[in-house]
Amino acid sequence: SQQGEEDPQALSIQEGENATMNCSYKTSINNLQWYRQNSGRGLVHLILIRSNEREKHSGRLRVTLDTSKKSSSLLITASRAADTASYFCAPGGNQGGKLIFGQGTELSVKP
């Protein structure tokens, strides 16, 4: 299966600092997506990076993808308390819409 594994499992930082979380996977992919989930709520899609892309930006988010190492990273710059959430990666193949989420990184941003 194409489940991602996030690292670290939990991350606590101060407001204004950068947060980096990593995702590793085992099989070849077409793309990789990152989602955020605030406590007890639905997931929000953050960014999708395709297998032929190495880096992608969206606002304060920067995602990299290294297909040779089967890994991706999500960088949140100048973090805010509102960024406190769980972050999930979902490596994507051609499985008919099936997303398998990793265990996630729980980010806590302290004011």
Next chain:
Amino acid sequence: DTEVTQTPKHLVMGMTNKKSLKCEQHMGHRAMYWYKQKAKKPPELMFVYSYEKLSINESVPSRFSPECPNSSLLNLHLHALQPEDSALYLCASSQGTSGMWYEQFFGPGTRLTVL
């Protein structure tokens, strides 16, 4: 409208009850999904509908019965549930499922408690 709505927000039911969860989207998406999420765990896929046809069933027990009446609506019928079925049930939709992947838009979920 880029929103997926789910009703009810909370549901408490006994093991002998029959209830239904509802999901609606008006983005013209042709794929819809049900996920189950336990506390401190990632969402787990249950069902995928593509063009109103069930395309993936992740070996979900028959006490969960999905239904897609039309391209905008997705229901999950519940019957004879067990306490361990208590969880957050998430609905999602996407433009499609085949070929390239599409981002999925999630609803806020229904918090289900089975007594």
